[in-house]
Amino acid sequence: MIGSRHAPERVDAVGTVRLDKRGPEAAPWAVDAVGVGKTFRTTSRSVEALQSMDLRMREGEFVCIVGPSGCGKSTFLRIVAGLLPQTSGTLRLRTRSDAIVPIATVFQDYGIFPWKTVLSNVMFGLRVNGVARRESRERARHWLGRTGLSDFADSYPATLSGGMRQRVGIARALAVEPAVLLMDEPFAALDAQLREILQEELLAICEADRRTVIFVTHSLEEALVLGDRVCVMSARPGRLLAERVVPFERPRDRHLRESPQFGAMRAELWDLLRGEVEPQRAAHAVGGVRP
Amino acid sequence: MTVDQRTAPSEVTLIETVRPRVGLEASKSRVRRQVWLERGLAIGLPLAAIALWQLASDQAWIDSRLYPAPTTIVDEGWHLLVDGRLLGDIQASLYRILVGLAIGATCGLVVGTAMGVSRTLRAALEPTLNAIYVVPKIALLPVFLTILGLGEAPKLALVGVTVFFFVWVETMETMANVPEGFREAGRSFGVSQLGMLRHVLGPAALPQIFVGLRVAMSVAVMVNTAAEFIVGDDGIGYLIFNARALFAVDRMYVGIVVVALLGMLLTALIGAVGRWLTPWHQSSTRIR
Numbered sequence: 001m002i003g004s005r006h007a008p009e010r011v012d013a014v015g016t017v018r019l020d021k022r023g024p025e026a027a028p029w030a031v032d033a034v035g036v037g038k039t040f041r042t043t044s045r046s047v048e049a050l051q052s053m054d055l056r057m058r059e060g061e062f063v064c065i066v067g068p069s070g071c072g073k074s075t076f077l078r079i080v081a082g083l084l085p086q087t088s089g090t091l092r093l094r095t096r097s098d099a100i101v102p103i104a105t106v107f108q109d110y111g112i113f114p115w116k117t118v119l120s121n122v123m124f125g126l127r128v129n130g131v132a133r134r135e136s137r138e139r140a141r142h143w144l145g146r147t148g149l150s151d152f153a154d155s156y157p158a159t160l161s162g163g164m165r166q167r168v169g170i171a172r173a174l175a176v177e178p179a180v181l182l183m184d185e186p187f188a189a190l191d192a193q194l195r196e197i198l199q200e201e202l203l204a205i206c207e208a209d210r211r212t213v214i215f216v217t218h219s220l221e222e223a224l225v226l227g228d229r230v231c232v233m234s235a236r237p238g239r240l241l242a243e244r245v246v247p248f249e250r251p252r253d254r255h256l257r258e259s260p261q262f263g264a265m266r267a268e269l270w271d272l273l274r275g276e277v278e279p280q281r282a283a284h285a286v287g288g289v290r291p
Numbered sequence: 292m293t294v295d296q297r298t299a300p301s302e303v304t305l306i307e308t309v310r311p312r313v314g315l316e317a318s319k320s321r322v323r324r325q326v327w328l329e330r331g332l333a334i335g336l337p338l339a340a341i342a343l344w345q346l347a348s349d350q351a352w353i354d355s356r357l358y359p360a361p362t363t364i365v366d367e368g369w370h371l372l373v374d375g376r377l378l379g380d381i382q383a384s385l386y387r388i389l390v391g392l393a394i395g396a397t398c399g400l401v402v403g404t405a406m407g408v409s410r411t412l413r414a415a416l417e418p419t420l421n422a423i424y425v426v427p428k429i430a431l432l433p434v435f436l437t438i439l440g441l442g443e444a445p446k447l448a449l450v451g452v453t454v455f456f457f458v459w460v461e462t463m464e465t466m467a468n469v470p471e472g473f474r475e476a477g478r479s480f481g482v483s484q485l486g487m488l489r490h491v492l493g494p495a496a497l498p499q500i501f502v503g504l505r506v507a508m509s510v511a512v513m514v515n516t517a518a519e520f521i522v523g524d525d526g527i528g529y530l531i532f533n534a535r536a537l538f539a540v541d542r543m544y545v546g547i548v549v550v551a552l553l554g555m556l557l558t559a560l561i562g563a564v565g566r567w568l569t570p571w572h573q574s575s576t577r578i579r
């Protein structure tokens with residue numbers, strides 16, 4: 001397959017990736033994806049959802065992935081989560097052998113189970129992996145506390161607001177203490193104010209004890225507020241277009257957004273992304289399809 | 292869309308509107324009044340119909356030998372109850388319905404689950420089962436009578452088969468259509484196949500399974516009554532049919548009323564068990 005594996009020079013990485021800001025000098029690698037691609041094949045046709053994704057992450061690194069919708073971000077996360085096999089490229093993960101769930105995912109919707117109470121939802125990952133009920137409950141309660149859900153332990157998700165529901169999803173993923181946490185546009189359905197609050201909460205949690213996170217978002221601001229590094233993907237079929245190290249000190253606070261450097265980085269990323277979103281729009285405008 | 296520009300500026304007058312305010316107390320009592328009205332209608336309407344029937348019978352507007360008055364039916368029912376005959380028939384029918392339901396629902400759950408989970412199994416069995424699904428089950432009674440003799444077995448089989456199809460179809464359809472997102476969430480935590488059934492597919496399908504069970508229950512009462520018309524010498528169905536043969540019209544109506552009440556009671560029971568087992572469903576759909 002020609003062109004399925006992208007040429008390395010396409011990645012215009014800015015210098016070496018600096019992780020030292022938040023961790024020990026040379027943190028060992030945790031995720032190593034090289035040319036990971038996925039083509040969906042049905043009986044009638046095949047769709048190249050992801051062309052070639054490269055991502056090398058150190059332990060404790062927080063990477064945000066942005067890209068036009070439909071470019072294969074979710075597909076990439078599914079591959080990393082082990083929910084879907086890739087059709088090209090290699091993916092290596094380094095996780096502890098004693099992890100209950102090495103890789104946990106927070107989904108945008110349908111994540112949490114409406115038929116389980118908040119507490120049971122958070123206990124789910126532990127219970128199905130053989131953690132005793134008592135211990136599961138204790139751990140779940142700890143995470144309910146840290147996500148501000150203690151008062152809702154016995155509620156059903158249907159009675160909660162969108163923000164609370166997404167907190168349940170986060171608590172459920174964190175309760176299994178995953179080595180790698182995957183988040184697929186977790187705040188996309190929330191209103192702007194709530195999104196900022198949840199971003200702050202996530203920052204606090206992740207800065208308290210560092211963990212390896214891949215966070216997919218379509219919001220450049222969100223990516224810059226949360227990430228150590230931002231990866232920009234091309235339009236479908238997706239490949240890594242560029243990556244930028246986010247230079248802001250941690251712990252970060254909400255005033256970060258107002259700094260001129262933040263605005264400049266946002267503009268730079270938008271310039272990269274615009275080129276990917278625009279051609280699609282132009283093609284739609286004339287009723288055509290991208291070749 | 293066109294913009295209406297017919298009014299010259301001089302013709303425009305200002306209209307002040309003040310929306311009336313309804314205090315919290317007033318709106319609360321209005322809601323309460325609505326609830327009482329609905330309840331009153333639900334009970335009052337059938338009561339009024341019965342009263343009218345009684346009146347029509349007393350006034351000889353209708354032939355009370357063909358349409359006995361409600362009081363006559365209650366009287367007759369009381370007599371049958373006291374001499375023990377009625378209870379025996381209720382017991383016989385209840386036994387058939389409940390045992391048939393248990394057998395049919397169990398088989399329906401097992402087959403429905405297996406087919407809901409396995410695409411291959413669905414492909415293999417669904418067309419055949421769908422074809423049998425549309426056969427009126429009562430038409431199978433002669434077959435069961437031929438195979439199983441004249442005892443309890445053919446009636447249990449008939450009720451069982453009827454219930455089976457309703458439970459099977461609901462279980463299979465809902466399990467097969469549980470949104471991929473839920474399965475994925477389950478798999479992402481490494482849930483086993485059995486765990487998937489217990490934590491994800493089962494509970495996801497449960498509310499709909501109870502919908503199937505409720506329908507199954509009312510149809511079970513129906514086919515059982517019909518079967519009792521045809522074979523055997525006890526049960527409410529037999530009571531009704533036998534009364535007709537003896538031209539004991541009062542007794543016939545007692546049987547009809549009893550079977551109606553039985554059906555109502557049993558489906559309400561299924562509904563209650565369903566609500567108890569699916570509290571999340573209730574809390575998300577019930578109007579408070």
Ligand SMILES: Nc1ncnc2c1ncn2[C@@H]1O[C@H](COP(=O)(O)OP(=O)(O)O)[C@@H](O)[C@H]1O
Binds near residue numbers: 040048067075
């Ligand atoms: N199971 C599937 N079968 C066929 N095509 C799929 C499947 N899942 C995703 N796709 C296609 O792959 C592309 C990428 O999807 P996705 O990874 O969900 O994009 P993103 O998350 O970046 O918006 C889309 O065009 C989508 O239609």
Ligand SMILES: [Mg+2]
Binds near residue numbers: 073074075184185
């Ligand atoms: Mg997506």
